[in-house]
Amino acid sequence: MTNETYALDTIDNSKHHSDGIEVLFFTLGDTIYGIEIKYINEIIGIEDITVVPKIPPHVKGVINIRGKVVPVISIRRRFYMEEIPYDDRTCIIVIEFNDGNQVGIIVDRVQEVVVVKKEYISRTPDYKNVNTNRYIKNIIEINEDIKLLLDCDKLILDD
Amino acid sequence: MAVFEAGMEAMVDMYIFETTSLLEQLDQTLIKTESDKNFGEEEINEIFRVMHTIKGSSSMMGLENMARIAHIIEDMFFIIREDKPVIGSVESLYELIFTASDLMKSEIELVQEEDHVLTDFSDCCNKMSAFAEALKNGGTAAPAAEASASAEAPAPAAKAGGDGEDHLTTVRIHFEDDCKMENLRALLVVSKITEDCSHLEYIPSDIENNSDASKDIIENGFFVRFAPASDTNADNVLSIIAETANVKSYEIIDMAGESFSTSAPSSGDAVMVKVTFDDDCKMENLRALLVVNNIKDYCKELSFEPSDIESNANSASVIVENGFLVRFTSTMPEEVIKMIETTPNVKAYQFVGESVEAELEAVVPVAAAVPAVTVSAAPAVKEAPKPQPPAVKSAEPALPAESRSLDQLNNMLNTKGGAKQSLISVNLNKLDTLQDLVGEIVITEAMVTSNPDLKGLRLDNFQKAARQLRKLNSELQDTVMSIRMVPLSGAFNKMTRIVRDMKVKLGKDVDLVFEGEDTEVDKSIIDQLNDPLMHMVRNCMDHGIESSSEERVLAGKNPKGKLTLSAYNASGEVIIVVADDGGGINPQKVLEKAERAGILNRPPDEYTEKEVFNMIMLPGFSTNEEVTEFSGRGVGMDVVRKNIEKIGGTVSVDSRLGAGSSFTIKIPLSLSIVDGMEVSVGDSIFTIPINSIRESFKVKANQLVKDTSGREMIMIRGECFPLIRLYELYDLNPNTQDLYEGIVILVEAERRCACIFADELIGEQQVVVKPFSPLLNNYNIKANGMAGCSILGDGSITIILDVNNIITDF
Numbered sequence: 001m002t003n004e005t006y007a008l009d010t011i012d013n014s015k016h017h018s019d020g021i022e023v024l025f026f027t028l029g030d031t032i033y034g035i036e037i038k039y040i041n042e043i044i045g046i047e048d049i050t051v052v053p054k055i056p057p058h059v060k061g062v063i064n065i066r067g068k069v070v071p072v073i074s075i076r077r078r079f080y081m082e083e084i085p086y087d088d089r090t091c092i093i094v095i096e097f098n099d100g101n102q103v104g105i106i107v108d109r110v111q112e113v114v115v116v117k118k119e120y121i122s123r124t125p126d127y128k129n130v131n132t133n134r135y136i137k138n139i140i141e142i143n144e145d146i147k148l149l150l151d152c153d154k155l156i157l158d159d
Numbered sequence: 160m161a162v163f164e165a166g167m168e169a170m171v172d173m174y175i176f177e178t179t180s181l182l183e184q185l186d187q188t189l190i191k192t193e194s195d196k197n198f199g200e201e202e203i204n205e206i207f208r209v210m211h212t213i214k215g216s217s218s219m220m221g222l223e224n225m226a227r228i229a230h231i232i233e234d235m236f237f238i239i240r241e242d243k244p245v246i247g248s249v250e251s252l253y254e255l256i257f258t259a260s261d262l263m264k265s266e267i268e269l270v271q272e273e274d275h276v277l278t279d280f281s282d283c284c285n286k287m288s289a290f291a292e293a294l295k296n297g298g299t300a301a302p303a304a305e306a307s308a309s310a311e312a313p314a315p316a317a318k319a320g321g322d323g324e325d326h327l328t329t330v331r332i333h334f335e336d337d338c339k340m341e342n343l344r345a346l347l348v349v350s351k352i353t354e355d356c357s358h359l360e361y362i363p364s365d366i367e368n369n370s371d372a373s374k375d376i377i378e379n380g381f382f383v384r385f386a387p388a389s390d391t392n393a394d395n396v397l398s399i400i401a402e403t404a405n406v407k408s409y410e411i412i413d414m415a416g417e418s419f420s421t422s423a424p425s426s427g428d429a430v431m432v433k434v435t436f437d438d439d440c441k442m443e444n445l446r447a448l449l450v451v452n453n454i455k456d457y458c459k460e461l462s463f464e465p466s467d468i469e470s471n472a473n474s475a476s477v478i479v480e481n482g483f484l485v486r487f488t489s490t491m492p493e494e495v496i497k498m499i500e501t502t503p504n505v506k507a508y509q510f511v512g513e514s515v516e517a518e519l520e521a522v523v524p525v526a527a528a529v530p531a532v533t534v535s536a537a538p539a540v541k542e543a544p545k546p547q548p549p550a551v552k553s554a555e556p557a558l559p560a561e562s563r564s565l566d567q568l569n570n571m572l573n574t575k576g577g578a579k580q581s582l583i584s585v586n587l588n589k590l591d592t593l594q595d596l597v598g599e600i601v602i603t604e605a606m607v608t609s610n611p612d613l614k615g616l617r618l619d620n621f622q623k624a625a626r627q628l629r630k631l632n633s634e635l636q637d638t639v640m641s642i643r644m645v646p647l648s649g650a651f652n653k654m655t656r657i658v659r660d661m662k663v664k665l666g667k668d669v670d671l672v673f674e675g676e677d678t679e680v681d682k683s684i685i686d687q688l689n690d691p692l693m694h695m696v697r698n699c700m701d702h703g704i705e706s707s708s709e710e711r712v713l714a715g716k717n718p719k720g721k722l723t724l725s726a727y728n729a730s731g732e733v734i735i736v737v738a739d740d741g742g743g744i745n746p747q748k749v750l751e752k753a754e755r756a757g758i759l760n761r762p763p764d765e766y767t768e769k770e771v772f773n774m775i776m777l778p779g780f781s782t783n784e785e786v787t788e789f790s791g792r793g794v795g796m797d798v799v800r801k802n803i804e805k806i807g808g809t810v811s812v813d814s815r816l817g818a819g820s821s822f823t824i825k826i827p828l829s830l831s832i833v834d835g836m837e838v839s840v841g842d843s844i845f846t847i848p849i850n851s852i853r854e855s856f857k858v859k860a861n862q863l864v865k866d867t868s869g870r871e872m873i874m875i876r877g878e879c880f881p882l883i884r885l886y887e888l889y890d891l892n893p894n895t896q897d898l899y900e901g902i903v904i905l906v907e908a909e910r911r912c913a914c915i916f917a918d919e920l921i922g923e924q925q926v927v928v929k930p931f932s933p934l935l936n937n938y939n940i941k942a943n944g945m946a947g948c949s950i951l952g953d954g955s956i957t958i959i960l961d962v963n964n965i966i967t968d969f
Contacts, residue, residue, distance in 0.1 A: 048955070050843070050948075050955065050956040050957075050958070051842070051843055051891070052931075052935060052940065052945070052948075052958065053843075053888070053889030053890060053891065053940075053943065053945070053958075054889060054890075054938070054940055054943040054945075055935060055938045055940060056938060059934075059935070059938070062931075062932075062935075062948065062956055063956070064950050064954050064955070064956055067599055067602070067950060069929050069931070069932065069948050069950065069956055070932065071931075071932050071934050071935050101932055101933055101934065102932070103932070103934055156934065157934070157937075
């Protein structure tokens with residue numbers, strides 16, 4: 001990814017949250033994905049992951065976050081993309097669900113948090129044979145840039 | 160909690176805890192008296208106290224049904240205590256009280272639910288009231304010769320009282336609560352008995368025209384003194400009184416020659432007590448205030464010296480020097496005394512006479528002419544030797560005026576110097592948090608002391624301090640663990656009730672014996688133990704013990720069956736054995752049954768006896784042909800095994816045909832901290848619980864055996880064990896695949912052994928078990944031999960192995 005600084009003049013990143021949602025954007029390869037900020041607990045750098053045997057390959061193992069043992073998921077693996085070696089830009093986004101359970105997801109790099117107005121958000125096309133579509137909640141189109149908003153519940157819990 | 164008023168919620172936990180333990184205490188007392196076949200004074204008082212407390216706290220919580228049922232039991236025992244009636248059917252008495260206690264227990268469980276509607280106890284209440292009534296009447300029929308003639312049984316009592324002085328009988332009459340216009344009802348009594356009396360006076364005397372008299376009557380009762388007319392006797396008059404509408408009860412008062420008017424009830428039974436507190440208990444004035452608060456609801460009049468305890472801190476020193484003087488009048492002085500006695504920090508108390516306040520040496524109560532004693536107790540008082548000449552015989556003798564004999568008063572004085580209250584109840588959640596914290600501290604301590612930044616530095620003072628910290632931490636950990644430890648006796652005692660019920664229902668005579676019931680187990684484990692224990696005890700009672708004593712005699716055994724519950728500690732585990740000396744399990748029968756149920760997967764003769772016995776814990780298995788109320792549905796033992804396994808324990812069955820069978824439960828002392836051996840496989844670290852490790856060793860070439868299908872076995876001292884290579888099992892990249900280079904650990908679970916191969920041993924460490932995240936549990940990792948994980952000192956994560964599942968899977 002080269003265009004780190006996205007000129008998003010359409011985004012009002014000040015006060016008016018009522019007509020939009022806050023989204024954290026991150027990249028996987030060339031694609032930009034977003035996760036609603038309300039799910040996100042924190043973002044940490046990649047650290048040693050303890051392997052847990054006999055679990056599906058997209059669950060990489062567990063990490064220790066301040067005394068809590070948190071499972072970590074590789075989105076690349078989840079989306080059947082090729083896994084790349086971790087570098088210093090690799091991040092773990094820690095998601096917390098309503099019941100207090102935390103899950104970390106490994107992403108290539110994190111971009112920024114922006115407020116996306118509702119008019120830029122559209123529904124996903126209904127292609128049943130596109131596998132990754134299951135995990136995508138909405139499509140965000142800003143200045144002809146397409147970003148995909150992920151459905152956290154499905155991403156983590158769906159098998 | 161819809162049942163409770165706002166503001167009461169905070170009390171609910173306390174109430175439930177207190178009432179449950181009281182009910183358990185009640186059961187204990189009942190079972191004890193039932194086996195002794197005798198209600199002792201102690202026990203009756205005990206039951207009385209229990210019911211009284213439940214009644215009080217229940218009505219405070221607004222649980223009227225509970226309060227009512229407790230009240231009726233209290234009444235019933237009041238009759239038993241006061242009248243000592245010959246109880247016609249002891250069995251039905253026990254049955255009634257046990258039923259009531261069960262009802263209350265289930266109600267206690269229910270009140271915690273939302274929208275709970277108070278259960279209607281009236282059925283049970285009515286039965287008990289009827290029984291109490293029968294008791295009363297039974298008391299009348301009882302031989303009157305005994306000194307303990309019933310106060311409420313008119314015939315003998317009236318004689319005892321009436322024969323005293325000029326055939327004058329004095330009676331205190333109580334009317335029903337809330338019957339209204341007590342003065343007119345009293346007048347009715349008077350007019351009814353006038354004809355039959357040659358002499359009649361009463362207090363209050365202005366009942367006809369003074370409506371305020373009813374207040375007096377409510378408070379003190381209505382006093383009537385009469386001499387029966389020549390053509391009748393006191394008994395008849397008394398029965399007329401008893402039959403008058405709205406008369407609740409009456410008691411005959413022995414006037415002992417005192418003039419009628421001096422026995423004005425409000426001052427007549429004033430009691431003066433000097434209370435002393437524990438030495439150095441500090442703030443004696445506030446402790447005195449506590450005493451006052453405790454008893455004030457039970458006293459009609461109450462005064463104390465020094466009187467400014469609330470506001471004047473200096474009164475503490477006065478109390479230390481002179482003691483705290485309380486003077487009260489009450490309808491139940493002995494209860495009040497009891498309350499004083501049980502108030503925290505009260506060391507002792509003495510009865511004192513008012514006029515001799517200065518000379519308070521008399522430790523024994525001055526038992527002079529008791530002005531008002533119910534007839535039942537009067538003989539006892541008269542017979543008892545007076546230990547000291549009456550110190551007071553003034554117009555206002557200060558004495559406990561109730562039916563309590565001297566001996567008892569002495570006992571009350573001599574015992575109970577005042578044990579300090581050293582027990583508190585703590586919310587389990589707080590203890591859980593505390594334990595979690597300690598776990599974190601242990602981890603953090605290791606993080607600090609083995610911090611990589613310190614490597615290579617020479618830090619003598621630091622190491623010294625670190626050692627001290629480690630020592631303190633391990634002490635802290637032990638203490639926190641010990642706080643959570645509860646003796647098994649509570650769980651065992653619950654079984655006495657079950658055995659008792661089944662004895663009655665099944666008609667079997669069985670002794671229940673406890674051994675090592677003071678063995679301690681973590682509270683969270685105890686809670687899980689009740690159900691399995693109950694199932695096993697029921698099984699032993701129902702299936703184990705022979706159904707008739709003839710059968711037992713024929714087999715050359717004691718006609719009385721024996722059920723033993725024993726517990727002991729062994730290598731970090733607690734072992735509980737439930738054993739009976741009944742007929743034992745017939746392995747042949749079990750096998751046949753299992754074959755029919757299609758449980759077998761090998762030819763029947765290939766099963767060892769032990770395996771056969773353990774089949775009875777498989778789902779859907781019951782050897783009893785008939786399903787009874789207690790067992791036989793084939794779910795019991797399966798549930799037992801599941802429950803025990805849930806808390807990390809194991810169950811096994813052993814039996815000898817004709818000699819009995821036993822169930823052995825092995826459970827860990829605590830769930831959350833495990834002593835583990837850490838082993839490494841490649842980059843991963845696994846923790847194997849120490850209590851499942853038998854030994855670890857390096858394999859020599861001659862120990863390796865391969866079976867025909869190429870499965871590796873290790874030969875140890877003539878026994879072969881399968882070899883499990885962890886890296887193969889878990890698809891890991893080990894540092895070594897060479898069996899002779901790595902380490903082999905011999906593990907055991909449920910008497911099955913296997914050898915686990917790992918790269919190397921790292922060391923022994925206590926770890927705090929953390930459950931896996933629910934996300935991972937979805938992938939069934941428990942079945943793959945992983946019990947949980949833990950964080951090591953350096954912050955890395957180790958996976959705790961469940962040896963049992965690994966072996967079973969292999």
